[in-house]
Amino acid sequence: MPALDAFHLARLQFAFTVSFHIVFPAISIGLASFLAVLEGLWLKTGKEVYRDLFFFWSKIFAVGFGMGVVSGVVMSYEFGTNWSGFTNFAGSVTGPLLTYEVMTAFFLEAGFLGIMLFGWNRVGPKAHFGATLVVAIGTLISAFWILASNSWMQTPRGYAIENGRVVPTDWWAVVFNPSFPYRLAHMTIAAFIVAAFIVAACAAWHLLRGRRDAAVKKSFSMALWMLTLLTPVQILVGDAHGLNTRKYQPAKIAAIEGLWETEHGGTALNLVGWPDMRAERTRYAVSVPHLGSLILTHSWDGEIRGLKSFPPQDRPYSPIVFWSFRLMAGLGMLMLLLAVLGLLLRRGQRLYEARWFQRFVLCMGPSGLLALLAGWVTTEVGRQPWVVYGVLRTADAVAPLDARQVGSSLLIFVIVYFLVFGTGIYYMLRLMAKGPYPADGIGGQGREHPGLEHRPLARPADAIDD
Amino acid sequence: MHIDLPMVWAAIIGLGVFLYVMLDGDLGIGLIFPFFHEDRDREVMINTVAPVWDGNETWMVLGGAGLYAAFPVAYSVLLPAAYLPVVAMVCGLIFRGVAFEIRAKARRTRHLWDLAFIAGSALATFCQGLVLGTLLQGIAVRDGRFAGGAFDWFSPFSLFCGLGLLVTYAALGCGWLLIKTEGDLQRRMFALMKPLALALLAVIGVVSLWTVLGQPAVAQRWFSRANFLYFAPVPVLVLACVAGILHAVRHGLERRPFALTLALMFLGYSGLLISIFPHILPPSLDIWQASSPHSSQLFTLVGAVIILPIIVAYSGLSYWVFRGKVRHGDEGYH
Numbered sequence: 001m002p003a004l005d006a007f008h009l010a011r012l013q014f015a016f017t018v019s020f021h022i023v024f025p026a027i028s029i030g031l032a033s034f035l036a037v038l039e040g041l042w043l044k045t046g047k048e049v050y051r052d053l054f055f056f057w058s059k060i061f062a063v064g065f066g067m068g069v070v071s072g073v074v075m076s077y078e079f080g081t082n083w084s085g086f087t088n089f090a091g092s093v094t095g096p097l098l099t100y101e102v103m104t105a106f107f108l109e110a111g112f113l114g115i116m117l118f119g120w121n122r123v124g125p126k127a128h129f130g131a132t133l134v135v136a137i138g139t140l141i142s143a144f145w146i147l148a149s150n151s152w153m154q155t156p157r158g159y160a161i162e163n164g165r166v167v168p169t170d171w172w173a174v175v176f177n178p179s180f181p182y183r184l185a186h187m188t189i190a191a192f193i194v195a196a197f198i199v200a201a202c203a204a205w206h207l208l209r210g211r212r213d214a215a216v217k218k219s220f221s222m223a224l225w226m227l228t229l230l231t232p233v234q235i236l237v238g239d240a241h242g243l244n245t246r247k248y249q250p251a252k253i254a255a256i257e258g259l260w261e262t263e264h265g266g267t268a269l270n271l272v273g274w275p276d277m278r279a280e281r282t283r284y285a286v287s288v289p290h291l292g293s294l295i296l297t298h299s300w301d302g303e304i305r306g307l308k309s310f311p312p313q314d315r316p317y318s319p320i321v322f323w324s325f326r327l328m329a330g331l332g333m334l335m336l337l338l339a340v341l342g343l344l345l346r347r348g349q350r351l352y353e354a355r356w357f358q359r360f361v362l363c364m365g366p367s368g369l370l371a372l373l374a375g376w377v378t379t380e381v382g383r384q385p386w387v388v389y390g391v392l393r394t395a396d397a398v399a400p401l402d403a404r405q406v407g408s409s410l411l412i413f414v415i416v417y418f419l420v421f422g423t424g425i426y427y428m429l430r431l432m433a434k435g436p437y438p439a440d441g442i443g444g445q446g447r448e449h450p451g452l453e454h455r456p457l458a459r460p461a462d463a464i465d466d
Numbered sequence: 467m468h469i470d471l472p473m474v475w476a477a478i479i480g481l482g483v484f485l486y487v488m489l490d491g492d493l494g495i496g497l498i499f500p501f502f503h504e505d506r507d508r509e510v511m512i513n514t515v516a517p518v519w520d521g522n523e524t525w526m527v528l529g530g531a532g533l534y535a536a537f538p539v540a541y542s543v544l545l546p547a548a549y550l551p552v553v554a555m556v557c558g559l560i561f562r563g564v565a566f567e568i569r570a571k572a573r574r575t576r577h578l579w580d581l582a583f584i585a586g587s588a589l590a591t592f593c594q595g596l597v598l599g600t601l602l603q604g605i606a607v608r609d610g611r612f613a614g615g616a617f618d619w620f621s622p623f624s625l626f627c628g629l630g631l632l633v634t635y636a637a638l639g640c641g642w643l644l645i646k647t648e649g650d651l652q653r654r655m656f657a658l659m660k661p662l663a664l665a666l667l668a669v670i671g672v673v674s675l676w677t678v679l680g681q682p683a684v685a686q687r688w689f690s691r692a693n694f695l696y697f698a699p700v701p702v703l704v705l706a707c708v709a710g711i712l713h714a715v716r717h718g719l720e721r722r723p724f725a726l727t728l729a730l731m732f733l734g735y736s737g738l739l740i741s742i743f744p745h746i747l748p749p750s751l752d753i754w755q756a757s758s759p760h761s762s763q764l765f766t767l768v769g770a771v772i773i774l775p776i777i778v779a780y781s782g783l784s785y786w787v788f789r790g791k792v793r794h795g796d797e798g799y800h
Binding site for chain 1: 516517518520521523524527528530531532534535536538539541542543544545546549550552553554556557559560561563564566567568571610611612613616758759761762765766769770773774777780781783784787788
């Protein structure tokens with residue numbers, strides 16, 4: 001790679017800001033639905049444990065949501081500041097999709113979040129539940145539009161190019177482009193898994209510290225059911241997504257597998273190895289015959305195109321995607337193991353007592369986020385050297401900037417992000433370490449709640465930094 | 467029937483930005499924070515907007531996204547032209563947004579979060595003023611790309627616009643707090659409103675003169691004979707509004723200063739639009755040149771026509787749910 005010029009600094013900046021950003025929406029999407037379920041269960045059953053959990057997790061949700069909003073604002077302006085070539089060329093497609101996201105999701109979330117967090121004593125229980133539900137739906141609508149936009153950049157459809165700019169011709173084809181359904185399903189489930197692991201790990205922490213009250217046990221059990229249900233589904237969806245990618249972005253698959261030659265009569269799978277872009281081969285490869293064909297084509301001798309069948313300037317950088325994909329898939333297998341173990345322990349009535357399992361769950365707490373980030377690195381780096389696949393190269397998308405500008409803004413973002421979001425994440429962890437309040441349930445079935453007199457975040461007796 | 471979509475979109479974005487500026491009295495609250503030292507006062511002040519600030523900020527995001535969708539050329543020129551102010555603005559918004567969530571939760575470090583709230587609000591406001599100034603003073607464009615230097619935005623005029631916006635938002639925030647507070651705190655707000663109104667008058671005067679004197683095209687627009695008759699009432703109305711605010715402050719009318727400050731903003735804002743229209747980025751890029759394809763503007767407009775009224779309705783609902791005065795230790799608030 002040449003010395004860091006404006007182009008590479010801009011890429012580095014985008015990778016940095018988007019990686020920080022994606023963490024928070026993923027948590028928000030998962031937690032918002034969890035909160036809606038908790039409040040719904042409370043309304044239905046009247047059991048206080050659900051209400052306690054609702055208030056506990058809504059505090060953490062509020063911090064995460066706020067950080068998602070502000071880190072997202074950075075992203076939308078970055079398109080203009082650093083990637084004006086892209087905005088100029090493809091803004092006619094991605095701009096309207098972003099505007100729809102603002103109109104159908106951001107306003108919905110922001111408008112009802114206030115009622116959800118502050119309105120407990122100002123609106124009736126059903127109306128409050130309605131607000132929580134709307135916020136949860138808003139997060140999902142948001143995912144719909146942003147993934148439509150991203151998927152269009154991966155597998156563009158429904159457009160023509162006139163005077164060097166994209167002109168959308170068929171919006172249905174733009175939104176429902178070939179990779180969109182798979183990406184949407186994969187990402188939404190990933191967000192649910194992220195939140196489930198956070199809830200499970202938080203409960204495991206309190207189980208390990210000796211707590212056995214209803215709130216801790218209930219959240220542990222709910223999160224594990226969620227993981228048992230979703231992990232296998234996610235693996236199947238991921239598999240379908242892989243088949244889709246092989247069809248529409250074969251170079252990405254070749255780079256993920258570190259595959260150079262187009263082999264006939266069945267392709268092996270490299271389990272580990274180091275793809276060498278210059279030597280055009282994968283060093284130290286340990287491979288299993290036919291497994292590549294089996295996974296990627298679902299047949300014994302299906303053909304997979306190797307990287308050598310693409311011109312060198314059109315090849316994604318294989319070493320990164322090779323390993324980021326293996327990290328994601330490996331974590332997926334560990335998650336499946338965890339789900340199965342949880343199921344076995346549950347049958348043996350030892351779920352809340354097996355300390356080794358609780359330690360395992362605690363360690364796996366960040367695994368959802370790690371897998372999600374690894375997955376995004378795979379799909380985004382695997383799209384290179386294109387920003388709009390096959391249409392616009394990343395190098396042509398950058399704004400006319402000099403390296404000092406991009407470098408200094410990158411430096412500012414790094415400092416601000418670590419300072420602000422570091423503190424935010426620290427506070428979220430502190431809140432989790434305190435755990436739900438079992439005592440909150442005392443006082444009967446009323447709607448009054450010690451946590452309600454103030455914003456969930458803001459109980460005076462409840463400072464996070466004392 | 468032919469609809470001039472770029473005109474419609476210019477109107478929507480103009481309205482979105484105006485709504486943002488109008489609602490962003492909440493930035494102003496951060497600006498007048500330094501005048502109120504007591505923790506309980508600050509808590510009340512921040513609680514008047516805590517349930518709605520997210521929604522307010524979304525109007526700015528809509529302005530940005532709408533510009534991106536309908537006028538991608540303008541978007542891809544303006545942002546590189548105002549690169550550092552935009553970066554600094556979002557940093558300011560980050561600090562104050564996170565301070566909103568964490569301030570009340572912190573004990574030991576609360577004064578630091580107060581500082582983050584004040585500095586973040588001030589930085590975001592000042593930088594918005596810089597961007598506005600950059601736009602008004604004109605941006606060099608060649609072949610639909612920004613063709614100026616990295617520090618073109620740094621000029622006495624844009625710096626003054628930054629200062630002017632600080633005064634504007636502070637006055638709005640103060641007017642808002644007059645409505646939402648009572649007792650001693652409200653009295654002190656009244657005392658602050660008067661100098662802010664006068665400063666606002668000075669700012670509007672200086673920016674108006676500066677644009678007219680600095681840019682012959684603007685002077686031409688305002689002082690050509692036919693236009694002059696139309697526009698002559700504007701300065702008179704500005705003076706009337708300021709006089710109205712001072713009168714309301716003297717007589718303790720708590721709602722009128724906010725309404726009149728909004729009227730002032732509207733006058734100033736429409737004055738700016740008159741000065742540059744139909745350019746979106748003066749001096750050379752007009753709204754038709756900056757437009758995205760017809761299909762993009764139409765597709766987005768369909769959604770906007772249906773959804774924006776609904777948004778206005780439920781945002782109003784949220785304000786209604788949280789209506790009334792905010793008191794210290796209020797239920798349902800911080």
